Amino acid sequence: MTNYSPVHVALLFAVAFAAGVINSVAGGGTLLTFPLLLALGLDPKIANATSTVALWPALAGGLFGYRREMAGTRDLLCPFLILSATILFMLQEPINRWVRIGELKPDEARRRRWWAGAIFFQFCSAIYGGYFGAGNGILMLAAMGLMGMTDIHRANGLKNFLGLMLNFVAILLFAAYGMVHWGVALVMAVGAVGGGYFGASAARYLGRAVVRRAVVAIGFIIGAYMLWRTFAG
Secondary structure, X not given: OOOOOHHHHHHHHHHHHHHHHHXXXXXXXXXXXXXXXXXXXXXXXXXXXXXXXXXXXHHHHHHHHOHHHHOOOOOOHHHHHHHHHHHHHHHHHHHHHHHOOOOOOOOHHHHHHHHHHHHHHHHHXXXXXXXXXXXXXXXXXXXXXXXXXXXXXXXXXXXXHHHHHHHHHHHHHHHHOOOOOHHHHHHHHHHHHHHHHHHHHHHHHHOHHHHHHHXXXXXXXHHHHHHHHHHHO
């Protein structure tokens, strides 16, 4: 890492750690790392790619933190997408009751249509995640909630696994096009892994209700911030 002082290195590590915590619980850590990389002089495209690479290992840390819960489980668009997903996450229980997910004899046709819609929603969130990804964890949690996964810890573990998969594809393309500042990414990745594991462990200790409230709060904060940036810029 050339042209970066020890203070810069410590700042990269600390911000990546905080982003790893946020990503393991909900999503949105990119909103911490991306502005920092811009402030340090990286081109926006390089900053986006480097942030993706740096935060990718944090998903593995978060997944390991949720390993017990995973047993048995294998422009204006962005802010409104995040806010809509947050609202869906809040309303997933009454929605699931309405579609009768989990009953012994549900309306199979309606249930299949609902699953197809939720899977398509997940597909769209994966496209967004590969492009930028801020708040994509909220989108995935909303999609899984609509598919009947009500255990927030298990959903978070699965979200981290899906994030590993989709960002792995994005990382391959970013690397192929030479868009990654590997020195910065390595320093941030170390911090992000620690943050991911710490966030998952803390979430399990705090309990499901607290985590659900944290997800909703983070979702609204991300959406409001992105709206402010859109109109202020």
